[in-house]
Amino acid sequence: MSPEEILKQYFGYDSFREGQGTIINAILEGRDVLAVMPTGAGKSICYQVPALMLPGITIVISPLISLMQDQVKSLNDNGIHAAYINSSLSDSQISRALTAAANGQYKIIYVAPERLESQEFLDFSRRVHISMVTVDEAHCISQWGQDFRPSYLKIVDFVKGLEHRPILSAFTATATEEVKNDIACILGLKEPRIVVTGFDRENLYYQVENIRRKDDYIVSYIEKHPEDSGIIYCATRKNVDTLQELLFTRGVPVTKYHAGLDNETRKKNQEDFIYDRAPVIVATNAFGMGIDKSNVRYVIHYNMPQSMENYYQEAGRAGRDGEPSTCILLFSAQDIMINKFLLERKDFSGVEPEDVELIRQRDIKRLQVMEGYCRTTGCLRNYILTYFGEKTGVPCDHCGNCHREYREVDLTDAAKSVINCVFETKGRYGLTIVLGILLGANRARLKEIHAETYKTYGVLKDRSEAELRLLISQMIQEGYLHQTEDRYSVLKMGDITPLRDENTRVIIRTYEEKEPARKARSAKRKSTDALTSAGYDLFEKLRALRLAIAREEALPPYIVFSDKTLIDMCTKLPKDRASMLNVSGVGAAKFEKYGQRFLDEIGAFSLQHPEAVTSISEDENSEKQSKIVEL
């Protein structure tokens, strides 16, 4: 079979994406490969397809247990015999798996890097023919990367110890030159074919919000998107706990994940999320590597991450199915302090002492890049792409900044009035009262404290409340004011010496939302947008069937079929085996397992609704409609 035939037969896809074909052909010619592709681009298929065509076994080295389990489940569901070997298995399970592998039962075996040292595994690997060693998340081998894992260095000796040198293929989503060079050098790749695909993920909408009331923002965002699945990343475990609790009391079906939870709970919570029992998850960055949930519609960062590499990877977990999705970063000046604190506590075990200082400097540089992203008024997508070394053109018209008109306003005089007010009221009041006084508001609470007797009462009545809120928030960030942290937080004087200098200005940046200029891209339709209400009814029926099957098979629903595949069924309305195999994502093995049940469901629906139109093609001029019964 050709690579294309394998893609269709096992994975149910019609064509390779950018880069996939090149990588696969290079491997099949016996060349080493280094592939840099963003999350969601489709790295797995690049080694899984050739693994099926090479004569021997492919060993895939992968850092995380959950990742391996997911991949292996998905492969087996596609009719590809694969196994994983890691610490979640007992000794006897491992022996059995290795015996089966030695007897040629598996084409692909996933292992954790630690396993490469075990005598049993080494004996095994000398007895069998290993055609390829694939290193997934290959940046873990570089100490310049964010996720350096010393155990990855063991791959080198493992490969050297093999009787025949296998093909080496390395995959990562981290593109910096240093990391690329490190991977190639340390792994000892021989004249590798290096493939770097575009980093842009067109379906992702980027947005940065500089706000203090992050909880309110998140609650209101979730209320506006009640049907969507999303991930909210927080910097600390404590943050995760409190935010999850808050959302839970608001009735959001939410779960949480961080390293402080025991194994059992972590596993359960992760599954609740994957199986859509709890479509929203609040988590630290311990969560997510290897989470292949394809229908995540938004990723919100409660705090600024430590690097663009981390941010792009975490945010990239949105929209793996290619549907429009949103990545929001909530930023406040405090985030920079939190991050500096976390860097100070970073664990440097396994790193040469002379390298520690260098790494520290790079960490700080990374933080600055991230801060730049939070503060820029330019196109956010271009900022990211430029950082990853890609040429960029005009602003993308598909990010928060492209939809905003920024304006700088000099509010130095207003800032001085705010200081006078806080001084005059002796730092006894919180933000609401201070604002009320400055705006000269007429409220009972202000009367009680005789606000009208203050000299600053109403001095800023010509300004808008929103503008003054921004101003005060910025004055807190700049240290002119101090806000106490307790429950009844009050505003106190900070260090105002710089303001005494005539040249010091207090400038705030405000913006107005503007209409997208180029409708086409911003209005990128979701696939479900093509479905009519009848089509939607059918989609819901197919989803319910998928869930039932997922429960029977103990598989995540998206492994059975992705949303995209179900939508394609609603559009194409297959009636028999041949037309079902024409649906994207339906391969032969899956058809044998589930195809008939989906055909039956679609058939039953057509009997009940013989006239129904299920979808209208995106191209409005075309008359093409999908009908259950040809008239």
Ligand code: ADP
């Ligand atoms: P990565 O590991 O690069 O983050 P994955 O390998 O998990 O990405 O692939 C992301 C998604 O894209 C998966 O759902 C996968 O099945 C799908 N996919 C990969 N290649 C293709 C293709 N050629 N056509 C359609 N879908 C694809």
Ligand code: ZN
């Ligand atoms: Zn933009």
